Amino acid sequence: MLRIGYVRLRDATAHEDTATLKAAGCQVVRAEEPGRDGETLSSILDFIGAGDQLVVTRLDRLALNGRGLLDALDRLDARGASLHVLAPELSSDGAAGSALRAVLEAVADLEPAGVRRRRPTAATHEIFALQRAGVGPVEIARRLGVSRMTVWRKLKALENAEA
Template identity: 60%
Template sequence: MLKIGYARLGDEQLGDEHLEQQLAELERLGCQVIRTEEAYVDGAPAPVLAAILDFIAEGDQLIVTRLEHLATTSRQLLDVVARLQARGASLYVSDADLSTEGDGGRALRAVLEAVGQLEPTNGARRRRSGAEAHEIRALRRAGVGPVEIARRLGVSRMTVWRKLREMESEARA
């Protein structure tokens, strides 16, 4: 079994001291290979971690000092765990004494999946910045209520009400 250490200087840490602490901890845990990576922008791929996940073999173990060094969201973390599992490898987090092996690993994955369900997906419905008055007017003339107009146009009900009031004011003037 190859122990692969992964150290990342996170956004919240300052200076090289934290990275040096991670490296010392990974060496103490017996990592034969240690790779480091600078902080990456949220959502951007971490190239060193991606290379490890492509390289890691069955029976190997990826070791990190803190869980947040692997991902910025639960969904990304689940992806890392799934990729490790698909390759027959495991994960060990030293600060929390967590592992994806055995019963504890199944519990960890279950918790991560539950938390991941609470996070919005990248494809989550996003509201439009505003609806055109003519769209609202046309739907209202067709007998569609304000709540349904808001749903169809992907705007808030308040936006629809505000536009309807503006149109009424303009009609009176």
């Protein structure tokens, strides 16, 4: 089981969070630079493996709202991975995970509806499938409703991972 730490570099405590995650046994710690709009987290969620664990120091370090937290949990579940929060001690595994999801769904229902991302996020597997089918990057972007830069970044990440 690989433990992957995630931290947003948005305030002075971020560097302390990095040290805390390493001390908690995270073999890998990834930091989100300010203004990156969740690209690092999205990359982690695209490539995390079954049985692996995403670790954050606090729940608010994972996403900015309840809907974002639920989306991250859904993506982790789809990959067979789990979430572990250090303070307070929370996990998405087992019965505690069901309770955590119920609370987050209640919180997300209370949030105002109009707060959404500017653009849809294309799943990496969709981009790769279209590329394998012989579709060019510009056409992939058009079909999925994302920017060409998003397609290029995800293809570049695959190229780097294979190298």
